[in-house]
Amino acid sequence: MKINKLYLVLLLLALVAPFFLYPVFLAKLLCFALFACAFNLMLGYVGLLSFGHAAFLGTGGYVTGWLMMNSGLTPELAILLGTLTAGALGALYGKLSVKREGIYFAMVTLALSQLVFFIYLQAPFTGGEDGMQGVPRGKLFGVIDLSDNISMYYFVLAIFLFGFWLIHRTVHSPFGQVLKAIRENEPRATSLGYNVNDYKWVAFTISAALAGLAGSTKTLVFQLASLTDVHWHMSGEVVLMTLVGGVGTILGPVVGAGVIVTMQNYLSSGELGNYLHIIMGLIFVICVLAFRSGIVGELQKVWKRNFG
Amino acid sequence: MKMMKKTLLAASVAALASSAAMADISDGKLKIGVLADMGGVYADICGQGCVTATEMAVEDFGGKVLGMPIEVISADDQLKPDVGSAIVRKWVEDEQVDVVGGLVSSAVVGAATKVLTDAKKIALISTAASNAFTTKQCSPYNVHWTYNVAALANGTVQPMVDAGNKKWFFITADYAFGHALEDVATKVIKENGGEVVGVARAPLSTTDFSSYILQAQSSGADVVALANAGNDTVNALKAASEFGLTEMMSVAGLLVFTPNAQAMDPNVAGGMRTTTGFYWDLDEQTREWSKRFMERHGSIPAMGHAGAYSMTMHYLKAVEAAGTDDSDAVIKKMKEMKPDDFFSRNATLRADGRMVHDMYYVEIKKPEERRDGDDIFKVLSVIPGDKAYAPILPECNFK
């Protein structure tokens, strides 16, 4: 039960962190960690690389932002609806894409997300290049004022824990076992009588909904939804986070998101800001050439070699 | 760790503050953040140059206010509203920044001023053009210095419509600034008996304007108005000349900054008219400051650079006069005191945060008129501030 102890320590750290670090930064980190976990559900457990997950992040963000500004809903309901919309979009896209494999799947998801990008660029409600500005954070359940950064952080933490728990449950359920079977040997899973495409489709929908949840929450934290969240660079960034942390490990995406977001945070304000993209590209290349298991994957290997 | 640093800092500050008892600066330091476009299409207009201009103002002021040091920090907004607003949020919530200057792209400034107003911090806007900051999105903490779209449209469009150019076609930058400029200009055109025959909206940083130019060509307009800025204007004009548009109809650059005018082919751009809030070669005073700026920055100042200097100076004077860096007290002083320097002529800072000052209707010089590469504009007339800027709105009358 070493794993449970590790989780407990991490949870404690997360609970006290806002008293030592800037809460908005921590909340951003959690949002991206959730986004990367959602993405990893597809890449790590189904073996499909989606290059269009930004579409779901952005959709969640825009829907929640619009609802907060125009409907008078409380934040938790706005986030719920944002998540559901992203999930519905995911279900639609899944229908179009899960039949394709490998590189074809990556290309199709990329192109579909680009379609979403241009729709948001043109649609009047998103504010186009200006972004959706001044989204109110509102009062949680109509009671707790989220404009306080510390309250906002704990709300984000709760959402993250829920998302993380859901992914953990999915992966370890019978459903998750079938997914892994598909990843390892698809023809065999088919011959065992599983409808492979249906399983992939459900996984894609869950992944999209959780990416939408991350986007919805992020919009609330920054009080802004913008095209950056739907741009294909964002789809690339989440691949990088997962790759750095460790594809197919449950904690990998969290670690990867932590590394990348922290790096962006410190580089963007310093002298090295100009080098950000060069460094990110370099990390990509190094990971692919030398560390394909990522930080958590490599650590697991070391652990197994020495203690396993 | 960070917490400890803060406590230590606070303790040492307290010690300092007791020695300089009269100072009422919140954390022993006045911190100015400059948010600008360091590498994008507006980098030459208000990028590192705006940081330099702000630093010059701080140095000229003596580097200290109320006995406390002044620090200038800067960041790149990458022209993205999300990046800009996140930086400003971090500055005011985590890094004790007292005032934010620079502020270039209207999209970024819209997002940034919302954060600043929530935090009750002053936004000193030098280069953004949208008039929204003192109208639709007005706030008691917004100060809009150099120019805005109303001044550009009133300055450039009216004389051209009066001269008989009735049919207009717009090539508009597809975001807050372009829309605002197009709206105001359309109003001026209609009020003076002209009409708008077509609009093409091009995304920010478009490289190939050819299809928009073709639309303009088949519209039958008298004037093609470029409601964009920076390199977009340069590229649009390039395509216009390539497709022979400049020989068929006249082109009006509604917003032409000096660095962009320098980048244009003088054979094509010569004779084009526009409105500006500043030109380096107006008189002795502007030449003196511009020379100092040029020595440090390497090129002649654009209007946003001069504006950044002027507004920082006025802010610092107001802090000194108010005896505190508290935003409410400072903004009150800023609006009471009349800005007056080489940039701000016949100027007042109105209750809505709009700085009203003399504007200049200019023509881009033809190749044969130019002394050298820095000799770009010929001033045709001075537009008094109250003619150029729209009147104050009742809902934005912050006292």
Add this chain to the structure above:
Amino acid sequence: MATFLGINLFGLFGQLLVGLINGSFYALLSLGLAIIFGLLKIINFAQGAMYMLGAFSAWLALSYLGINYWAALILVPLAVGFVGVLMERFLIRPIANEDHLYSLLLTFGLALMVQGFFTHVYGSSGQSYAIPEALRGGTKLPFMYLPDYRAWIILASVVVCGLTWWMIEKTKLGAYLRAGTENPQLMQAFGINVPLIVTLTFGFGVGLAGLAGVMAAPIYSVSPDMGSNLLIVVFAIVVIGGMGSIGGAILTGLGMGVIEGLTKYFYPEASNTVIFLVMVIVLLLKPAGLFGKEA
């Protein structure tokens, strides 16, 4: 002004022609992608960056070495192709036996680095490259003024695309290439150096992007992000045409340019979206693409 059924024909033809010019670039870039994909099963995400590299090299060659446009047209694609050869030999080959997704990610990383480097050194605002002396001016067509340089682009790109297609589909060299993809072991047994062929083909595909870059330099401003914006459109075109189909890539590239031009005339707001819409429709009706074989 000529109108037909209420349509302004002059405006329409103009937009179609501009569409065809854009289509020429699409065709060159998607051709390069299709060649690389067909032989190596690699999606080269750095193709856009190589296009940008081509444009920048032309600009640098002119500004610092005085190499003019016509020389650049030959030298730059060779140089960019050589970069491609190095890329294949030292970065892609070591992971050739891994999942092809890793090579996609590798080239994505490379693209970020190259773009980041040029942004860092030259800023993102773009450099301008003058149109070569011989191609300034233009022709007055009945429906529009066609600048000579734009006419040259269409001509050059159609010739290059046509030659490439002929070389791969109709010559002995092309036959080796295709056979090398189908059955590398057999070809190796026949004494043909397959790894060398693979490397050279990758270099050729990348060189095409470099050539497109040189051709684009005088009309688009030479900026670090010029490739990344175009690349995504080109990906969609490759998907529509059917991945790996050489002729499909060329025809779809030109065709999509024309469709984009039409959209710009009838409903400009959708001009950026239309290619992706076409892609969705094609995927629904013919999942392997218009000219692709069902996998």
